[in-house]
Amino acid sequence: MPALTNADVARVLGTLATMLEIDGANPFRTRAYREAARVLDALPEPVARLAGEEGALEALPGIGKDLAQKIRDLLATGSTGLYDELLKKYPLELVHLTDLQGLGAKRVRALYDALHIRDRAGLEAAAQAGQLRELPGFGEKLEQKVLHSLSIAEQVSGRLLLAKVWEVAHGLADRLRAVQGVTRVELAGSFRRRRDTVGDLDLLVCGGTPEQVMDAFTTHDRVAEVMARGETRSAVRLTDGLQVDLRLVPGESFGAALLYFTGSKEHNIELRRVANDQGLTLNEYGLAREADQSVVAGRTEQDIYRALGMDWIPPELREARGEIALALEGRLPRLIEQDDLRGDLHMHTTRSDGRHTLAEMVRAAKERGYAYVAITEHSKSLAMAGGFDEARVRRSVGEIAAVRREVPGIEVLHGLEVDILADGSLDLDDDALELLDWVVISLHSRLDQPAEAATARVLKALEHPAVCAMGHPTGRMIGLRPASPFDMERVLERAAELGVAMEINCQPDRMDLSDVNARLAREKGVTLVIDTDAHSIANLDYIRYGLFVARRAGLTKDDVLNAWPWERMRKMLRKGRGGAVKPAEPAKQPAPSPAKTPAKRAAKPKSAKTR
DNA sequence: GCCGTTTTCGGCCCGACTGTTTTCAGTCG
Numbered sequence: 001m002p003a004l005t006n007a008d009v010a011r012v013l014g015t016l017a018t019m020l021e022i023d024g025a026n027p028f029r030t031r032a033y034r035e036a037a038r039v040l041d042a043l044p045e046p047v048a049r050l051a052g053e054e055g056a057l058e059a060l061p062g063i064g065k066d067l068a069q070k071i072r073d074l075l076a077t078g079s080t081g082l083y084d085e086l087l088k089k090y091p092l093e094l095v096h097l098t099d100l101q102g103l104g105a106k107r108v109r110a111l112y113d114a115l116h117i118r119d120r121a122g123l124e125a126a127a128q129a130g131q132l133r134e135l136p137g138f139g140e141k142l143e144q145k146v147l148h149s150l151s152i153a154e155q156v157s158g159r160l161l162l163a164k165v166w167e168v169a170h171g172l173a174d175r176l177r178a179v180q181g182v183t184r185v186e187l188a189g190s191f192r193r194r195r196d197t198v199g200d201l202d203l204l205v206c207g208g209t210p211e212q213v214m215d216a217f218t219t220h221d222r223v224a225e226v227m228a229r230g231e232t233r234s235a236v237r238l239t240d241g242l243q244v245d246l247r248l249v250p251g252e253s254f255g256a257a258l259l260y261f262t263g264s265k266e267h268n269i270e271l272r273r274v275a276n277d278q279g280l281t282l283n284e285y286g287l288a289r290e291a292d293q294s295v296v297a298g299r300t301e302q303d304i305y306r307a308l309g310m311d312w313i314p315p316e317l318r319e320a321r322g323e324i325a326l327a328l329e330g331r332l333p334r335l336i337e338q339d340d341l342r343g344d345l346h347m348h349t350t351r352s353d354g355r356h357t358l359a360e361m362v363r364a365a366k367e368r369g370y371a372y373v374a375i376t377e378h379s380k381s382l383a384m385a386g387g388f389d390e391a392r393v394r395r396s397v398g399e400i401a402a403v404r405r406e407v408p409g410i411e412v413l414h415g416l417e418v419d420i421l422a423d424g425s426l427d428l429d430d431d432a433l434e435l436l437d438w439v440v441i442s443l444h445s446r447l448d449q450p451a452e453a454a455t456a457r458v459l460k461a462l463e464h465p466a467v468c469a470m471g472h473p474t475g476r477m478i479g480l481r482p483a484s485p486f487d488m489e490r491v492l493e494r495a496a497e498l499g500v501a502m503e504i505n506c507q508p509d510r511m512d513l514s515d516v517n518a519r520l521a522r523e524k525g526v527t528l529v530i531d532t533d534a535h536s537i538a539n540l541d542y543i544r545y546g547l548f549v550a551r552r553a554g555l556t557k558d559d560v561l562n563a564w565p566w567e568r569m570r571k572m573l574r575k576g577r578g579g580a581v582k583p584a585e586p587a588k589q590p591a592p593s594p595a596k597t598p599a600k601r602a603a604k605p606k607s608a609k610t611r
Numbered sequence: 612g613c614c615g616t617t618t619t620c621g622g623c624c625c626g627a628c629t630g631t632t633t634t635c636a637g638t639c640g
Binding site: 025026027028029030031032033035036061062063064065066067101102103104105106107136137138139140141142145189200202228230232233235245247260261263265268269272273276281282283284285 | 612613614622623624625626627628629630631632636637638639640
């Protein structure tokens with residue numbers, strides 16, 4: 001029985017919820033399953049471990065005795081009685097018909113009962129034969145809609161990377177801002193919360209006539225299809241499959257609408273409960289007194305949060321992960337901002353697989369206002385990417401010295417991104433590593449190792465005294481490649497003890513660490529470092545995506561190494577054994593023993609949490 | 612199915628749009 005991950009268990013619970021819905025169960029029961037799935041999905045520690053601790057599962061919000069037992073069954077046997085039972089009635093193919101536009105549990109059930117449809121092929125055949133329109137509650141239009149959904153189901157199967165929609169989203173917003181009379185346009189939804197992927201875009205507009213606003217929206221050159229058009233709401237699908245919703249909102253309730261459509265849904269539900277407890281009701285039109293429906297706030301989000309007795313919550317934190325309690329106590333973290341960053345400590349040049357030269361990259365970093373930068377080419381096992389061997393590292397010393405003279409006004413660290421080999425040893429000998437100011441270690445190969453081997457590999461690599469940081473720690477590629485299954489908690493705990501920083505890699509398809517893991521890292525006392533891993537000058541702008549992850553993780557500038565001023569960085573590096581400031585060192589030993597005191601470290605473990 | 616300094620039973624967020632209807636159910640967010 002392979003160990004189930006949190007996501008695996010969450011997926012089964014979500015499927016169970018849909019099955020129960022099709023089965024006509026109490027809607028609050030199905031909601032309980034969905035809520036439990038959400039909780040597990042956002043859980044940083046492995047659910048398998050909690051399952052072993054008495055009462056730990058039941059202590060999670062939304063999980064009681066019954067669901068805890070089902071989760072234990074799932075972990076032990078891969079299934080539960082209820083799941084097996086429902087699966088006999090409703091095959092997975094049938095359950096997944098609810099993913100299609102316009103089809104929910106009720107209609108899928110009707111299709112199943114009346115026409116014995118149980119999969120997409122059956123659905124398509126029946127729709128083409130004109131059988132759907134005969135069913136009560138169905139009609140010709142719905143039949144067409146289903147056929148249409150089926151035809152695009154493939155191309156819009158997943159969410160899109162935030163970076164992929166960034167430009168079109170802002171393009172749409174700018175176009176609407178130009179409409180006469182429009183006073184305000186905001187992008188809401190998961191886009192505003194800066195999730196690493198978005199399922200659709202939500203636009204809120206204030207001012208202008210419905211006619212003009214909707215015209216500007218639906219005639220944008222990226223619009224492939226107008227799905228709905230009304231006075232206050234329209235929806236379109238773009239050529240790349242992305243759905244965009246627009247809502248026209250009056251000024252007096254703009255803040256309430258922005259709050260509502262920014263979500264998350266779970267945050268909103270929790271916020272409503274806070275309102276209800278105070279005799280208030282909150283909806284997308286405003287915050288009102290329950291007694292007489294008189295409006296208390298609605299024009300801005302700040303007004304609403306304030307009226308509820310809490311601080312304004314940055315959108316990145318609105319995931320119902322404890323932020324509402326913190327806001328009520330006035331203890332929200334002061335999230336890190338772009339201006340806090342002083343350097344970028346992971347980038348490539350034409351010397352390995354980058355597109356711009358050493359001098360060009362350093363100059364570009366300087367232009368972005370950075371005080372320091374680390375140049376980190378690949379190491380030799382990535383031969384394809386021009387990885388450095390020991391001799392190449394020695395030659396590099398002079399090249400870095402030259403660029404320091406050529407581009408004054410910015411500190412340039414001689415770094416390298418060193419591969420972690422399959423056995424956990426590093427891809428360069430100690431003599432070469434000693435020539436470096438900044439060593440990032442990364443997994444690039446053999447990411448399919450089983451958990452036990454992967455954990456041992458990473459733990460061994462962390463022990464090497466030259467290591468400063470671990471780059472894109474899990475190796476995940478969003479939607480393409482899963483994370484290495486190493487034991488994140490053990491790795492973070494050891495990294496904290498050794499003072500090795502963990503990277504939030506800004507490459508849009510990596511975003512690694514994720515927000516959940518970055519939050520866990522901070523809780524374990526690990527210092528984080530936000531790096532672009534830029535392979536070109538343009539890539540330096542990816543810094544925003546890592547910043548979003550950091551903010552979603554609740555990080556402040558104190559939690560992030562490259563928000564430190566250069567003086568603090570310099571002192572930290574001076575303690576090290578490499579680089580320009582080299583302390584006297586005994587003759588090299590044959591092999592570093594694991595017990596050896598780390599000589600150069602990125603950051604000291606924090607003794608206590610800052611919040 | 613979960614949850615509880617009002618409750619161990621009776622609540623659990625709610626409005627817009629669509630397509631079907633002729634006053635509303637289903638879906639969606």
